[in-house]
Amino acid sequence: MAETSRISAGSATAINVGLLGLGVVGTGVAAKLLSQDASLSELTGRQVKLKKVLVRDFARARDVELPDGVLTIDAEDILADPDVHVLVEVMGGTDPAENYLRRGLAAGKHVITANKEVMAKSGPELLALAQDNGTNLLFEASVGGGIPIVGCMMNALAANDIRSIRGIINGTTNYILTRMAHERTSFQQALGEAQGLGYAEADPANDIEGIDAVYKLTILASLGYRQSFQPDDVYCEGISKLEPQDFRYAEELGYAIKFLAIANLDGAAVQLRVYPAFVPAEHMLAKVDGVYNAVEVNGSLCGQVLFHGMGAGREPTTSAVIGDLIEVIRRAGDSGSPGYVQDGVEVKKLTPLKVRPIGDLQVRYFIRLEVADTPGVLAQIAQVLGDGQISIAAVLQRDTNPETKSAEIVIITHPAQEASVQKALEVMARLPQVNRVSNTIRIEE
Amino acid sequence: MAETSRISAGSATAINVGLLGLGVVGTGVAAKLLSQDASLSELTGRQVKLKKVLVRDFARARDVELPDGVLTIDAEDILADPDVHVLVEVMGGTDPAENYLRRGLAAGKHVITANKEVMAKSGPELLALAQDNGTNLLFEASVGGGIPIVGCMMNALAANDIRSIRGIINGTTNYILTRMAHERTSFQQALGEAQGLGYAEADPANDIEGIDAVYKLTILASLGYRQSFQPDDVYCEGISKLEPQDFRYAEELGYAIKFLAIANLDGAAVQLRVYPAFVPAEHMLAKVDGVYNAVEVNGSLCGQVLFHGMGAGREPTTSAVIGDLIEVIRRAGDSGSPGYVQDGVEVKKLTPLKVRPIGDLQVRYFIRLEVADTPGVLAQIAQVLGDGQISIAAVLQRDTNPETKSAEIVIITHPAQEASVQKALEVMARLPQVNRVSNTIRIEE
Numbered sequence: 001m002a003e004t005s006r007i008s009a010g011s012a013t014a015i016n017v018g019l020l021g022l023g024v025v026g027t028g029v030a031a032k033l034l035s036q037d038a039s040l041s042e043l044t045g046r047q048v049k050l051k052k053v054l055v056r057d058f059a060r061a062r063d064v065e066l067p068d069g070v071l072t073i074d075a076e077d078i079l080a081d082p083d084v085h086v087l088v089e090v091m092g093g094t095d096p097a098e099n100y101l102r103r104g105l106a107a108g109k110h111v112i113t114a115n116k117e118v119m120a121k122s123g124p125e126l127l128a129l130a131q132d133n134g135t136n137l138l139f140e141a142s143v144g145g146g147i148p149i150v151g152c153m154m155n156a157l158a159a160n161d162i163r164s165i166r167g168i169i170n171g172t173t174n175y176i177l178t179r180m181a182h183e184r185t186s187f188q189q190a191l192g193e194a195q196g197l198g199y200a201e202a203d204p205a206n207d208i209e210g211i212d213a214v215y216k217l218t219i220l221a222s223l224g225y226r227q228s229f230q231p232d233d234v235y236c237e238g239i240s241k242l243e244p245q246d247f248r249y250a251e252e253l254g255y256a257i258k259f260l261a262i263a264n265l266d267g268a269a270v271q272l273r274v275y276p277a278f279v280p281a282e283h284m285l286a287k288v289d290g291v292y293n294a295v296e297v298n299g300s301l302c303g304q305v306l307f308h309g310m311g312a313g314r315e316p317t318t319s320a321v322i323g324d325l326i327e328v329i330r331r332a333g334d335s336g337s338p339g340y341v342q343d344g345v346e347v348k349k350l351t352p353l354k355v356r357p358i359g360d361l362q363v364r365y366f367i368r369l370e371v372a373d374t375p376g377v378l379a380q381i382a383q384v385l386g387d388g389q390i391s392i393a394a395v396l397q398r399d400t401n402p403e404t405k406s407a408e409i410v411i412i413t414h415p416a417q418e419a420s421v422q423k424a425l426e427v428m429a430r431l432p433q434v435n436r437v438s439n440t441i442r443i444e445e
Numbered sequence: 446m447a448e449t450s451r452i453s454a455g456s457a458t459a460i461n462v463g464l465l466g467l468g469v470v471g472t473g474v475a476a477k478l479l480s481q482d483a484s485l486s487e488l489t490g491r492q493v494k495l496k497k498v499l500v501r502d503f504a505r506a507r508d509v510e511l512p513d514g515v516l517t518i519d520a521e522d523i524l525a526d527p528d529v530h531v532l533v534e535v536m537g538g539t540d541p542a543e544n545y546l547r548r549g550l551a552a553g554k555h556v557i558t559a560n561k562e563v564m565a566k567s568g569p570e571l572l573a574l575a576q577d578n579g580t581n582l583l584f585e586a587s588v589g590g591g592i593p594i595v596g597c598m599m600n601a602l603a604a605n606d607i608r609s610i611r612g613i614i615n616g617t618t619n620y621i622l623t624r625m626a627h628e629r630t631s632f633q634q635a636l637g638e639a640q641g642l643g644y645a646e647a648d649p650a651n652d653i654e655g656i657d658a659v660y661k662l663t664i665l666a667s668l669g670y671r672q673s674f675q676p677d678d679v680y681c682e683g684i685s686k687l688e689p690q691d692f693r694y695a696e697e698l699g700y701a702i703k704f705l706a707i708a709n710l711d712g713a714a715v716q717l718r719v720y721p722a723f724v725p726a727e728h729m730l731a732k733v734d735g736v737y738n739a740v741e742v743n744g745s746l747c748g749q750v751l752f753h754g755m756g757a758g759r760e761p762t763t764s765a766v767i768g769d770l771i772e773v774i775r776r777a778g779d780s781g782s783p784g785y786v787q788d789g790v791e792v793k794k795l796t797p798l799k800v801r802p803i804g805d806l807q808v809r810y811f812i813r814l815e816v817a818d819t820p821g822v823l824a825q826i827a828q829v830l831g832d833g834q835i836s837i838a839a840v841l842q843r844d845t846n847p848e849t850k851s852a853e854i855v856i857i858t859h860p861a862q863e864a865s866v867q868k869a870l871e872v873m874a875r876l877p878q879v880n881r882v883s884n885t886i887r888i889e890e
Binding site for chain 1: 473477482484485487488585590591592593596597600601602603604605606671729732744745746747748749750751752753754755760761763764765766767768770771772775
């Protein structure tokens with residue numbers, strides 16, 4: 001079966017696409033493939049035909065009108081059809097999507113996927129499978145929607161040793177944080193607004209707990225460092241603990257709070273983390289607002305390159321999927337050969353990079369505490385930090401509440417080790433004068 | 446000769462690079478190719494060897510140590526050598542660079558160039574020559590230094606109809622404008638500083654008059670609209686007329702002044718222009734400071750995607766050149782076939798896009814006038830604008846100078862037609878009460 005799915009020779013033959021999934025993104029892809037504009041054939045020298053679309057049920061209303069006979073509820077109509085040359089998977093989730101991708105690659109089909117979960121968990125393995133079968137597996141749409149970050153990490157920036165990748169790669173959470181920063185709303189209120197606008201799902205855990213960002217960072221880090229990382233390698237904290245006060249202090253201190261996904265090289269190890277962080281207000285990442293995404297790549301030659309754009313949505317993601325489709329067809333050419341096959345992610349290294357545990361992190365910290373408004377509290381807190389070799393860069397004391405006799409203390413530390421800071425926070429939390437360690441936010445310069 | 450320069454089959458054979466030029470960029474490329482890091486061979490599966498480097502004289506001191514026998518002052522040592530598989534041209538200028546590029550392509554060599562002038566003037570022709578010879582011509586380094594904008598325009602964003610491209614694509618002028626904005630220095634002073642820091646050349650005309658930006662915009666527009674534009678198609682005004690007052694008013698009115706290169710679709714025509722413009726302070730382009738470059742692409746699917754990074758310099762440009770080199774070698778694979786050949790720029794269109802004359806431009810204008818401080822002046826000016834169907838959005842009158850009995854008037858117009866505005870400015874300049882039309886700056890929202 002493998003050979004029969006090859007794009008055949010001669011520009012007269014159409015390229016047949018099998019589309020798996022007809023949700024938000026699938027509808028955009030189908031609409032573009034069915035549109036009467038001639039750009040795809042102009043760009044590729046081939047007719048491109050949407051042959052079959054896999055859906056879960058026939059009856060559902062669609063935003064796109066499909067020709068008779070294109071819809072199917074049987075995946076075999078696509079997977080087992082040797083005349084489907086390119087598989088486009090926009091179903092999401094691992095099951096059954098991953099199995100479909102494997103079958104497509106094994107059958108010699110080129111595969112395009114928007115599936116961040118599958119690519120994060122099994123990307124390197126699937127890329128190796130593609131290479132073994134002389135086919136291409138492209139996945140620009142899996143990270144950053146309309147921002148061409150995946151292709152750039154694989155190709156245009158390949159000359160660089162990557163020092164760091166820092167991204168705002170989840171639009172839902174960036175919308176929520178932008179609202180909290182500009183309107184000083186509570187997290188719950190901002191989340192509700194995001195849900196009302198369709199930016200957040202009814203069950204928002206995947207976004208706000210950082211699972212989505214962890215998948216995307218895993219993909220970017222694997223590409224950037226050319227070895228296989230797993231989602232479990234990424235330390236992750238979500239955004240639900242943030243309070244309006246954090247945003248007030250951030251602004252006062254010259255920072256924005258952004259939900260960052262970071263991979264950075266530290267000696268022979270990589271640190272991988274996703275959490276809300278203070279970012280200097282003048283930094284480009286601090287200026288990424290609303291549902292926009294951005295990724296900043298710091299390379300040994302290119303320096304800091306920042307990509308900014310729409311990280312989700314029907315049309316931006318369609319831009320990425322169709323861009324991959326054009327690439328696949330151009331690579332195949334009209335020679336009948338499988339064409340240039342993208343390398344797998346992994347490069348054989350003498351010493352693979354280790355993942356550095358979060359306890360080794362060295363950054364500055366913003367610590368906000370609610371304390372009893374009595375003399376000597378600050379001295380006690382300073383003592384705890386001093387014992388942990390954590391030096392203090394600034395202290396703010398504010399908001400004394402005469403009723404509860406409590407006050408708010410904010411401490412900015414000099415760079416300190418995460419493990420020491422966590423230990424100090426535990427000790428502080430046990431001090432009788434400390435009512436609450438309200439929040440601890442890392443500062444990324 | 447054509448066939449003998451092909452990258453030959455089998456991964457055992459090294460890829461030989463011939464480097465034309467050993468200036469700032471050439472030195473970076475040579476250093477990377479000579480470095481002992483294994484990344485290039487890991488990424489391409491091939492040994493990459495710097496075989497020859499063309500220089501003008503042997504004696505000059507170099508920042509890179511070359512093995513014996515690599516330097517040559519005779520271009521034939523590279524052009525006529527069938528064992529040079531890839532030509533990297535970083536000489537700049539059209540003569541003799543363009544001739545060398547043509548000879549390389551005709552001989553079946555893959556060609557990588559950083560030459561914006563040649564690519565702006567002859568790019569589509571050279572790409573067609575490459576295609577005819579089954580070789581690749583890549584030119585990522587010709588625009589935006591370390592920012593991978595050229596490749597993205599050709600490939601990742603290819604699914605989009607391009608609505609507009611707006612860029613800050615000259616680092617020298619952006620440095621000067623940033624200094625003028627932040628320090629309120631004069632143009633001459635900021636230029637002197639830029640020269641002192643090596644950001645501007647002794648003869649700065651190429652940068653400050655916009656010639657460099659015109660070349661780069663011509664390349665981006667030709668890629669974005671897939672037809673051949675020429676530098677002459679671009680309307681251009683340099684930055685030397687800007688005065689500190691312009692920056693003061695810009696800030697007061699909520700704008701930054703940026704030297705923009707813009708291509709935008711307007712019906713069946715494209716408007717191409719390079720000039721200093723007011724940009725809303727909250728726009729990402731307004732936040733591009735110093736020698737950084739940025740390009741914002743507005744596509745029918747992707748929406749606004751912004752690329753930001755170092756637009757020049759040894760290492761960022763080397764990142765682009767080596768990225769192209771990796772791409773060329775990957776495309777060739779180890780099959781011995783020429784591999785996937787990049788399409789030419791031009792796509793056959795039923796109706797090629799016209800270039801719209803600058804007189805047709807419709808934007809808002811900032812007009813600054815020095816007038817006699819006498820009653821009725823503003824009424825006269827308003828009359829002239831009214832006669833030209835130009836409506837006024839705001840007027841500021843300031844800086845009355847009792848000694849010269851003159852005042853400064855600033856007018857912000859609603860969107861108006863360039864031709865009408867230019868005509869009105871001529872009439873205004875002839876009014877006896879108008880001492881000087883100090884500046885006219887277009888506003889790009």
